[in-house]
Ligand SMILES: Cc1ncc(C[n+]2csc(CCOP(=O)(O)OP(=O)(O)O)c2C)c(N)n1
């Protein structure tokens with residue numbers, strides 16, 4: 114569905130939308146407390162897609178959950194659409210924060226987590242980041258801040274797909290050793306296979322049990338997951354495959 | 370100033386437009402200058418393929434640095450290279466630089482007057498489907514408000530090349546903004562070579578009113594001027610304001626006194642951009658009626674770039690409508 118949406122829009126970021134499907138599905142289908150009929154319900158758990166270019170993934174899940182109709186997906190990136198190229202909370206029900214400029218979401222998540230502490234509310238805040246996004250200095254300002262305030266209601270997720278726009282993260286600007294960096298900033302660090310639901314659910318559960326520390330889940334994923342010619346190909350970070358190849362893929366998936 | 374293009378040339382540009390890419394012109398010019406000016410260094414931030422500075426990286430890998438997704442680092446590293454005697458070109462999308470690092474640009478570059486060139490691509494609403502988050506409409510205002518900063522805006526691929534050359538050879542902090550879509554050529558390389566530091570180009574002469582435009586709107590201004598000539602018998606001057614700071618004050622004052630009314634057109638918020646800069650000169654020297662075309666203090670949205678230009682009024686027809694509005698007020 115993500116792919117069909119992107120083909121309809123003729124532009125967008127397929128690679129980073131496909132790599133994190135299982136993680137976002139796990140959140141919306143079993144981890145998070147939320148209500149599609151009340152997108153602004155004050156008690157809801159929050160999900161911030163800091164890597165906003167994966168908007169098609171978020172929109173597909175929100176539509177499936179009933180935040181808006183599946184028909185809307187066809188208008189992605191088109192003029193006058195509810196569905197902007199990057200998330201816009203004023204236009205799209207269920208979108209928590211405007212994103213598109215990487216590096217900002219974790220700090221915003223801190224703000225929402227602090228507000229929960231002030232108000233004695235028990236909602237949790239989830240922030241999905243890209244691995245290339247780890248290169249933004251603000252991520253580490255936020256990392257320091259969240260552990261200072263012992264934000265155990267905050268959970269970061271890093272989509273560790275190894276690729277950014279110009280190439281491989283470890284060639285463009287190495288981010289390893291990533292887990293030890295987060296540990297050094299005093300975070301609870303959990304590593305999972307980003308396609309293993311059992312591990313993913315266990316990790317979210319462990320994060321919610323953790324006291325006095327924020328948790329980061331480093332999810333090992335594959336950019337362009339599920340589409341053989343897109344996997345591990347930086348080219349498909351910001352390029353949409355043609356309609357024909359997508360139709361073939363979708364047929365294969367459906368027959369599986 | 371005599372007009373740069375002959376009526377036949379303008380006709381050719383409008384009837385048989387030849388298109389090219391500002392980004393490619395930027396990347397290719399860096400490669401060409403790189404062999405002569407060994408001090409040119411290029412810094413990128415994970416958008417080097419898109420902005421074509423990767424061309425320079427392929428040719429001169431030892432003078433090319435990719436700092437990753439880290440724009441504050443991008444411009445600050447470039448500042449250090451400039452202080453150490455290099456000619457640094459830093460570039461990424463305009464929403465991220467200057468967007469994400471005005472502090473570093475102000476304090477580490479403009480204040481100490483460092484020789485550093487920031488070239489931002491994907492400026493304006495013509496970015497298209499990525500939407501408002503990626504459509505920088507405030508950069509002219511922020512950059513021109515910073516002391517010591519030069520601000521230049523090419524209108525086609527050849528003026529892009531020419532301005533890159535001026536930036537490389539002049540000392541000091543510069544901001545240049547280019548657009549994402551391919552665009553029609555306005556100048557031949559020879560015509561573009563007469564672009565001077567701080568100068569404008571009068572691409573079409575006229576005496577009934579003046580359009581002062583920058584970037585992609587210069588072409589729209591030429592279309593509008595022709596329409597006004599054929600449909601309304603108005604002879605309208607068109608000035609391409611390639612340098613917003615310093616700005617060509619004489620060209621503005623002369624246009625005000627000789628033609629009486631001015632419409633500005635830019636792919637930027639009407640607050641603080643080209644329109645504001647022109648108005649500042651006009652009111653202090655030769656007040657005439659003006660209209661400013663730009664986005665009306667609003668964010669953009671997703672859509673095809675052409676559709677957005679129409680929806681937000683950044684078109685030839687809006688320019689000609691505003692000229693007619695001025696002429697009608699004139700008569701009253
Ligand atoms: C601050 C900022 N700089 C640059 C960009 C342009 N850009 C869009 S996506 C991208 C690469 C993202 O890589 P990563 O964070 O690893 O995301 P993913 O691989 O999950 O798509 C870049 C550089 C951006 N969106 N934000």
Ligand SMILES: [Mg+2]
Nearest residue numbers: 244245276277
């Ligand atoms: Mg990545």
